[in-house]
Amino acid sequence: MAPVKVTKICCIGAGYVGGPTCAVIALKCPHITVTIVDLNQARVDAWNSPDFALPIYEPGLEEVVRKARGRNLFFSTNVDKAIEEADLIFVSVNTPTKKSGVGAGFAADLNYVELATRRIATVATSSKIVVEKSTVPCRTAESMRTILEANSKPNCRFDILSNPEFLAEGTAISDLFSPDRVLIGSLQSQEGIDACESLKQVYSNWVPQERILTVGLWSSELSKLAANAMLAQRISSINALSAICEATGANIDEVSHAIGYDSRIGPKFLKASVGFGGSCFQKDILNLVYLSESLHLPEVAAYWRQVVEMNEYQKRRFSKRVVDTLFNTITGKRIAVLGFAFKADTGDTRESAAITLIKDFQSEKALVNVYDPQVSADQIWLDLQEASPLSSLENIQKQVHICGSALEACKNAEAVVIATEWKEFNNIDWEAVYAGMNKPAFVFDGRLLVDAEKLRKIGFTVTTIGRPSSV
Numbered sequence: 001m002a003p004v005k006v007t008k009i010c011c012i013g014a015g016y017v018g019g020p021t022c023a024v025i026a027l028k029c030p031h032i033t034v035t036i037v038d039l040n041q042a043r044v045d046a047w048n049s050p051d052f053a054l055p056i057y058e059p060g061l062e063e064v065v066r067k068a069r070g071r072n073l074f075f076s077t078n079v080d081k082a083i084e085e086a087d088l089i090f091v092s093v094n095t096p097t098k099k100s101g102v103g104a105g106f107a108a109d110l111n112y113v114e115l116a117t118r119r120i121a122t123v124a125t126s127s128k129i130v131v132e133k134s135t136v137p138c139r140t141a142e143s144m145r146t147i148l149e150a151n152s153k154p155n156c157r158f159d160i161l162s163n164p165e166f167l168a169e170g171t172a173i174s175d176l177f178s179p180d181r182v183l184i185g186s187l188q189s190q191e192g193i194d195a196c197e198s199l200k201q202v203y204s205n206w207v208p209q210e211r212i213l214t215v216g217l218w219s220s221e222l223s224k225l226a227a228n229a230m231l232a233q234r235i236s237s238i239n240a241l242s243a244i245c246e247a248t249g250a251n252i253d254e255v256s257h258a259i260g261y262d263s264r265i266g267p268k269f270l271k272a273s274v275g276f277g278g279s280c281f282q283k284d285i286l287n288l289v290y291l292s293e294s295l296h297l298p299e300v301a302a303y304w305r306q307v308v309e310m311n312e313y314q315k316r317r318f319s320k321r322v323v324d325t326l327f328n329t330i331t332g333k334r335i336a337v338l339g340f341a342f343k344a345d346t347g348d349t350r351e352s353a354a355i356t357l358i359k360d361f362q363s364e365k366a367l368v369n370v371y372d373p374q375v376s377a378d379q380i381w382l383d384l385q386e387a388s389p390l391s392s393l394e395n396i397q398k399q400v401h402i403c404g405s406a407l408e409a410c411k412n413a414e415a416v417v418i419a420t421e422w423k424e425f426n427n428i429d430w431e432a433v434y435a436g437m438n439k440p441a442f443v444f445d446g447r448l449l450v451d452a453e454k455l456r457k458i459g460f461t462v463t464t465i466g467r468p469s470s471v
């Protein structure tokens with residue numbers, strides 16, 4: 001079988017990955033019809049909304065959707081029809097971490113991947129290339145193949161590829177327009193190589209050949225977990241060093257700068273912070289831990305687990321620093337938390353450090369004002385309820401107040417905590433913030449964002465990650 005010329009693509013899952021990725025494919029490949037499907041009607045409605053009130057915030061995304069939607073890009077809940085018509089299907093469903101179940105711990109929950117795979121097998125009446133876009137444990141493609149082959153109709157063949165997504169939320173569109181690399185994993189059989197070539201031709205519409213890497217299936221699956229583990233490890237490493245800086249008088253910015261000059265280390269991803277969040281880093285490392293354990297490699301599992309434990313330690317250490325600095329009690333004190341998204345330029349709050357901080361402040365009986373420029377109040381309430389399942393929303397609302405601006409959040413507060421590196425927090429009228437706060441007024445910069453010297457001149461006591469409190 002020669003490589004198939006792809007003319008119709010279906011993407012199962014219209015989330016943070018499926019939506020932007022396949023919208024960009026549609027934009028760059030006007031000859032291909034791309035249908036992105038999801039079971040979540042509200043999400044699909046938002047993608048189709050006449051005023052482009054899209055379900056996710058991502059710089060540049062609206063423009064892409066405006067150009068392609070209705071031309072060759074469609075969003076639908078009709079999963080079966082899109083599967084049936086497509087010659088290539090991306091599986092881009094969620095793969096959360098299992099929180100309960102037999103030996104649960106931290107295994108990836110592959111329920112959504114399995115259901116989507118079974119749906120493909122049931123519905124398809126012609127051959128398909130099935131592409132794992134979701135991040136999955138190594139050798140998941142094998143399970144998918146077994147399910148597909150056991151349920152397929154005669155004359156239907158399925159070729160499975162792994163094509164993990166490396167986009168970062170907040171820069172998804174520019175990452176997709178100009179990726180460092182596109183990774184495609186396939187079986188090394190003739191059919192596998194042909195299927196790989198078909199997908200390669202899709203990306204070749206805008207990605208230079210030398211950036212399209214083709215590898216074996218298992219290497220591709222593992223590379224995605226490994227890439228996220230290495231990135232998260234770098235953050236935990238610099239955060240571990242930030243604790244030493246705070247205790248010794250060294251300055252983590254200077255240390256990062258100095259070590260980043262080493263060309264073997266490089267300067268990127270060396271910024272200390274209150275800790276990483278997002279739906280991927282923790283989940284993918286725990287996935288690697290679980291994989292290592294199931295392969296009877298306990299030392300390898302312990303090594304990677306430490307990256308997550310350091311991240312938890314960093315968040316807790318930061319909360320404790322706030323309490324310690326506010327004279328060892330925050331009971332009844334108002335704390336303004338600026339930022340709720342897990343990082344700037346996204347509305348995504350999954351595993352956001354802000355959630356842990358607010359929960360810690362709640363447990364110390366503080367009053368918390370929250371402001372984020374992109375995250376809706378509904379989402380904040382949902383996350384806080386999920387974080388404290390034993391508290392009613394009513395009780396949470398007695399302690400937490402959601403504000404419409406940074407200035408409002410800081411009014412009558414004792415302390416401001418910067419939890420997300422939104423640029424607008426740098427441009428706040430800090431003089432006005434200071435005037436509205438109780439004194440002494442404290443700022444805790446969890447993202448090394450603000451000009452601490454400028455704030456100190458105004459009168460704030462500023463505490464930043466990776467520097468001793470007195471400096």
Ligand code: NAD
Pocket residue numbers: 012013014015016017018037038039040043079092093094095112115116119133134135136165166167168169279280
């Ligand atoms: P998401 O939760 O935003 O989106 C997944 C979507 O799939 C949901 O809208 C859900 O309703 C839908 N879905 C689930 N089962 C379905 C089914 N059977 N039929 C139709 N729709 C179904 O998740 P996401 O952030 O887009 O992540 C998707 C995958 O990509 C995950 O494996 C994740 O680890 C990986 N990934 C995420 C990122 C990121 O930055 N978010 C980056 C790279 C890789």
